[in-house]
Amino acid sequence: MPEYPLTGLAQHVADPARVLTTPAVLDRLSKDFYWYSPVLKRQLAAKCGDIAIEAIDVGEVLAIAGYAREHGIPVTPRGAGTGNYGQCIPLEGGIILDLSRMDRIEEITSDGVAVCQPGVRLATLEQQANAQGWELRSYPSTLAKATVGGFLGGGSGGIGSISHGMLRDFDTVRALEFVTMEDPPRIVRHEGKAIHEILHCWGTNGILTRIWLALTPAVEWSQCAVAFPTFEAACIFAREIAEDASWTKRLVTVFEWPIPSFFTPIKQVQAPGQALNFFMIATAQAEAFRTAATAAGGQITFSGTYSGPRTQPLLSDYTWNHTTLWAMKADPQWTYLQAGFSATQCLEQTRLLRARFGDEILFHLEFMKTGDGSIVPGSIPLVRFTTEERLNEMIAYCLEIGMSIANPHVNHLEDSGRFRADNIQLQAKHRYDPSGLLNPGKMLSFHPEKQL
Numbered sequence: 001m002p003e004y005p006l007t008g009l010a011q012h013v014a015d016p017a018r019v020l021t022t023p024a025v026l027d028r029l030s031k032d033f034y035w036y037s038p039v040l041k042r043q044l045a046a047k048c049g050d051i052a053i054e055a056i057d058v059g060e061v062l063a064i065a066g067y068a069r070e071h072g073i074p075v076t077p078r079g080a081g082t083g084n085y086g087q088c089i090p091l092e093g094g095i096i097l098d099l100s101r102m103d104r105i106e107e108i109t110s111d112g113v114a115v116c117q118p119g120v121r122l123a124t125l126e127q128q129a130n131a132q133g134w135e136l137r138s139y140p141s142t143l144a145k146a147t148v149g150g151f152l153g154g155g156s157g158g159i160g161s162i163s164h165g166m167l168r169d170f171d172t173v174r175a176l177e178f179v180t181m182e183d184p185p186r187i188v189r190h191e192g193k194a195i196h197e198i199l200h201c202w203g204t205n206g207i208l209t210r211i212w213l214a215l216t217p218a219v220e221w222s223q224c225a226v227a228f229p230t231f232e233a234a235c236i237f238a239r240e241i242a243e244d245a246s247w248t249k250r251l252v253t254v255f256e257w258p259i260p261s262f263f264t265p266i267k268q269v270q271a272p273g274q275a276l277n278f279f280m281i282a283t284a285q286a287e288a289f290r291t292a293a294t295a296a297g298g299q300i301t302f303s304g305t306y307s308g309p310r311t312q313p314l315l316s317d318y319t320w321n322h323t324t325l326w327a328m329k330a331d332p333q334w335t336y337l338q339a340g341f342s343a344t345q346c347l348e349q350t351r352l353l354r355a356r357f358g359d360e361i362l363f364h365l366e367f368m369k370t371g372d373g374s375i376v377p378g379s380i381p382l383v384r385f386t387t388e389e390r391l392n393e394m395i396a397y398c399l400e401i402g403m404s405i406a407n408p409h410v411n412h413l414e415d416s417g418r419f420r421a422d423n424i425q426l427q428a429k430h431r432y433d434p435s436g437l438l439n440p441g442k443m444l445s446f447h448p449e450k451q452l
C-alpha cells in the first residue's frame with residue numbers, strides 16, 4: 001500500500017470522476033509499449049501508479065503538482081502511452097498524470113507555428129494544419145494515437161525527418177511552457193536553445209502544458225513501394241533519393257527480405273525474396289520518380305496517392321518502429337535495436353553484422369537528415385532475442401564497428417539515446433524538480449541530495 005495521502009487529491013480537480021483508482025485502469029495507464037523489449041518486459045510488468053488523474057487545464061496541473069510536492073508524491077506525466085522504453089511507467093508508484101484531455105489547438109499562426117496543449121493528438125494537429133496549408137515537419141508512425149506532449153517528452157522524429165531532421169533540429173520546437181515541481185510549483189516558459197533542457201526528458205524536468213511547434217508548408221504526397229533483387233541495390237537507390245535535394249520527400253525506408261513478409265495486410269506490395277523500399281514523394285514528382293526507380297533496376301510494386309493518416313494502404317504504418325510491431329506479430333521472438341550506421345560505411349557494417357550474427361539480425365533502414373544537414377541511414381534492425389547477454393554482445397559489436405546505439409532495452413534516459421555531455425537536462429532537473437518527484441528513477445545521474 002502507498003504511504004502517500006492520496007485522498008486529498010480529489011479536491012484539486014473540478015470533477016472527481018477524473019480521479020481514477022480502479023486497479024485494472026491504473027495498470028493500463030501505468031503501461032506503454034515497453035513489452036517490445038523482452039528485458040524491460042521482465043523488469044517493468046509489475047510497476048503501477050497508485051492513482052491516476054485526468055487533468056483538463058493548467059490550473060489543475062499546478063494544483064496537483066502543489067499537492068504532490070507538499071506530500072512527497074511521485075508524479076508521472078502521460079500522453080497516449082505509446083512510448084517504447086517504459087518511459088511513462090511509474091517506477092515508484094504515485095500519481096499518473098494523464099494529460100490527454102488537455103487537447104486544445106489554440107492557434108496556427110500565419111507563419112506556420114502551432115500553439116497547442118500537450119494532449120493534442122498528432123493526427124488531429126496534422127489535419128488542422130493541412131486545412132490551413134501546413135503540415136507537421138516530422139511525426140512518429142504512431143501519429144493516430146500519440147500526443148504532441150508525449151512526442152516532445154519521449155519521441156525523436158520519424159516520417160518527415162528525411163527533410164526536416166529530428167524533433168530536436170532546426171528550431172522545430174519553438175517554445176515550451178511547463179509546470180515545475182518547485183516549492184511552490186510555477187509555470188515556466190523556455191524558448192530557443194533553452195528548450196533542450198526540457199525536450200525528450202521523459203517528463204522528468206517539468207510537465208508540459210503548452211507547446212509552440214513549427215510546421216512546414218503542406219505538400220501533396222504520393223506513396224511508392226519499389227522492390228530490388230538485393231538489399232545492396234535497394235540501399236543504393238534509397239540513398240541516391242535521400243541525398244538528392246531535388247526530390248521532395250517525406251519517407252525513405254529500406255527493408256531486407258523477409259521483413260516485408262511480416263506485413264500481412266499489404267501482401268500485394270511484396271515481391272517474395274526481394275528487398276523493398278517505401279517512399280513518400282511529392283505527387284508532382286511521382287512520375288519522374290517511378291521512371292528513376294525503374295531505370296535503377298527496381299520494380300514498382302505499389303504506387304498511389306496519399307490523402308492523410310486514414311489512407312489505405314498506408315505505407316508509413318509499416319515503417320519506423322511499426323516495423324518491429326509487425327515482426328513481433330509474426331513471431332514474438334523478434335525485438336529490435338535503434339542504431340545509426342555510418343553514412344559512408346553502411347553496407348560494410350551490415351556485412352560485418354551478418355557475418356557475425358547471421359539471421360539473428362535483419363536490416364531495416366530509415367534515412368534521415370541530421371541537425372548539420374547531412375543525410376544518414378538510421379536503422380531499427382530486428383533482432384531475434386535469445387538472451388540478454390547475446391543482445392549486449394550485439395550492441396557491443398555495433399559500437400566496435402563504428403555504429404551508434406540508442407539502447408531500447410534500458411529504462412533510463414542516459415543510455416537510451418539522449419545523453420548530453422553538456423548536462424543541461426540534469427541541471428534543469430536540479431532546478432525544477434529538486435526533490436526528484438517527476439517520473440523518478442528515469443534520470444540515473446540525478447540524486448536529490450547532490451548539489452551541482
Ligand SMILES: Cc1cc2nc3c(=O)[nH]c(=O)nc-3n(C[C@H](O)[C@H](O)[C@H](O)COP(=O)(O)OP(=O)(O)OC[C@H]3O[C@@H](n4cnc5c(N)ncnc54)[C@H](O)[C@@H]3O)c2cc1C
Pocket residue numbers: 032033076077078079080081082083084087088099118139140141142145146147148149150151152153154155156157158159201202203204206207208209320321322325439
Ligand atoms: C508502433 C510504434 C511505433 C513508433 N514509432 C515511433 C517513431 O517513428 N518515432 C518516434 O519518435 N517514436 C516512435 N514511437 C514511440 C512513441 O509512439 C512516440 O514517441 C510518441 O510520440 C509518444 O507519444 P505518447 O503521447 O504516446 O507519449 P507517452 O508514451 O504517453 O509519453 C512519452 C514520454 O513523455 C512523457 N510525457 C507525456 N506527456 C508529457 C507532458 N505533457 N509533459 C511532460 N512529459 C510528458 C511521459 O512521461 C513519457 O516519459 C513508436 C512507438 C510504437 C509503439
